[in-house]
Amino acid sequence: MTATIFTESELRTAIARELPGVRADLERLVRIPGIAFDGFDHSHVERSAEAVAELLRELRLDVKIVRAGGQPAVLGRRAAPPGAPTVLLYAHHDVQPVGDASLWESEPFEPTERDGRLYGRGAADDKAGILAHVAALRAFGDDLPVGVVLFIEGEEEYGSDSLEQLLADHRDELAADVIVIADSGNWDVGVPALTTSLRGIVNCFVEVRTGQHAIHSGMFGGAVPDSLTVLSRLLATLHDDAGDVAVEGLVARSAATVDYPEERLRAEAGLLDGVSFIGTGRLTDRIWHKPALAVLGIDAPPTNAAPNALVPAAKAKLSIRLAPGDDPKDAYAALRAHLERHAPWGAQVTVTLEHDGAPCVIDASGPMFDAARTAFRMAWDGTDPVDMGVGGSIPFIATFQEMFPHAAILVTGVEDPHARAHGPNESLHLGEFARVCLAEALLLANVAQVGVRS
Template sequence: MTDLVTRVRELLPSVRADLEELVRIESVWADPARRPEVYRSAELTAKLLRHAGFGDVRTVESGGAPAVIARHPAPEGAPTVLLYAHHDVQPEGDPGQWHSAPFEPTERDGRLYGRGTADDKAGIATHLAAFRALGPNPPVGVTVFVEGEEESGSPSLPALLNEHRDLLAADVIVIADSDNWSTDIPALTVSLRGLADCVVEVATLDHGLHSGLWGGVVPDALSVLVRLLASLHDDDGNVAVQGLHEAKAAEVEFSEERVRADSGLLDGVRQIGSGPVVQRMWARPAITVIGIDTTPIDKASNTLVPRARAKVSMRVAPGGDARAHLEALTRHLQDHAPWGAQVTVTPGDVGQPYAIDARGPVYDAARAAFKTAWGREPIDMGMGGSIPFIAEFAAAFPDAEILVTGVEDPGTQAHSINESLHLGVLERAATSEALFLEALGRGPS
């Protein structure tokens, strides 16, 4: 065990170099102009896995982005573990808001900054480090599956799982795409909210009108839209849509002070909703308006706007059905339009929530590995964000145990500007994974 911990530490400089090479590739599948970069990223991922010692490495696609599957067979009688990560990343946003170039990995104060340093190219680095640390003859079968369109909702994942079921079949699945409680305290994610979104359009006129001649008599669409969106929450900020599911969050303390510090809440701005923080973040539905289409300010005139629309995103608590929740949201928007305005709701993406019963010998082995690597017992935590593909894995491989881990921490700022990876967390995550694979080879008890 001590040798394995030391081996991971010795490997980290080369693994970091591999990670930095990956980060320099702008693998944004959501941007059609950069889709060739996603293919470059897949090629490099396959190359790194071959160099790590995987004998069977192939790049596959099923109508979407390229994914990489690498396999090392299990010794006789040993289990096979599937290690998941994704090599695509979110768009970087305004590069001017980054403290360093978003696709040039830069170290500051023990953190490596750059888009994808944590989410989720660090997941690839973790798998590389753990596999290489185990040597040429690992005690378990290892399959690495690196997806290429997770940040776009994994639309072709069901087809990939179906077409390559034999290659991906495993006894244990480790999803390295989640968070830790802090840089010092590890976590197993045991619940994730689902996702459903839609675009709502309101119309009040068949053309724009002079606001001086008709204002005060005829409603403009933007005012209607603002009032309609405001109806989604009560005065305390709780979701006001009827018929939505609420679960029970893991029993951990999340202080008001930590909310303010971790979120960057401005002075004087209050939290929304009522009840414990973790209940609101992990186990209740949440609704956010993430975009509005109307007349830009620099093109505005004194005109009543005839049409306006918004994109509404809803998180679904574990145990709820995302499609049923989208129907409830649609009914609310249709029933609450003020002044008889016409409302059209166009459904968007749907991803199911997931809850994990993290009990049994496999989870015991994982917790023991975390404790050795981190010096602390892991916390069972929920995740307010969504990883809908976990439900896809569970449906495809119903007998597999699923563990959701990751290399992120509250300071990572995944999806935001100045995304970063804590290098100490990378070492501990890779060590945990190597120890876990070694324990499974011995047979958890």
């Protein structure tokens, strides 16, 4: 049996036909607050998995909900036509917590359209990724030209702790010639992209201690150091005067082939007038290929309740984004050594690892990547896609690379620079979403043709 060959025009028509229903299903998913973090009601994650499973069953896939000690993932499969390749389509159905609800302009879990964007937690990251997969498969109906495996994870935002075990448990079922990971973004509205590198991550806590208990700031101040001053001085050693990370032993690269216009980056970051960028080198190297180190939080007395006392202990949470090519274990050891070595005035320093994840670099060459670029160019009406890095981290991509070394890994996504994923007022550009859905359908058709020629 020969698979049906679909033309670009036929797929455009099919995607346009399916988009209203796809959007309705996306809105239903956004209304489910499936947060996998501790302290949240995980029954909503179960509801989310069931809703995704139902969407895949409607596509006549063999579907099951799987887990490996963590939150539920959804696995759906349809065998390839004879001689055709198989494509693994990844996305995740869990979402970030809302954060400060007062900063949202509409209810986070009530999808709301404003000015061509759909607002809601998970609307972009990553429930639109799920529905892009669904839209592409609906466009083909029963005449899907490739085999597909849909793997929709349930705890990506919480660190994917059980993902490696899930991949090991279902390795044979997940085996594919091409892996499409729909959890990244595009270069800009109107400009598609393939993500070819991502930074790794090391999150840890540093605690400094100077005394056994709090003491009177007047009676002892001037001779006895307080822990907050110690912590402040220690944190200040992490960057040099230019703002580059000053921890010895971290990898840094200069590999960017495109650059971020300064005014665009200022606007997208919401940088205040007069505030300078930090670091040296091209902006894209600073945010894609060099390490970044941030202080995410500090445990200390709140200002409105702080007594006139020297604090005996203070704690900070640190996060390093690692350049591609670095090793998380080596980076953590380098940071710990730096903090211990630079402790002011003999203060006791304790460093504790929270979690880490590996960076990755993807060799985006070969016929499957050519098939993707052609699909993007067609969906964006002739605009060439950009090969871009991402400063964020998706550590499990390195796991996919290790477990499926012969598969072409295409990192795509629905986000644009204004999506505000993880922040208040997360949103999806509906026009770009339509292009993403069309691009994925075209990609599957192109992959099928490559497979036939191979």
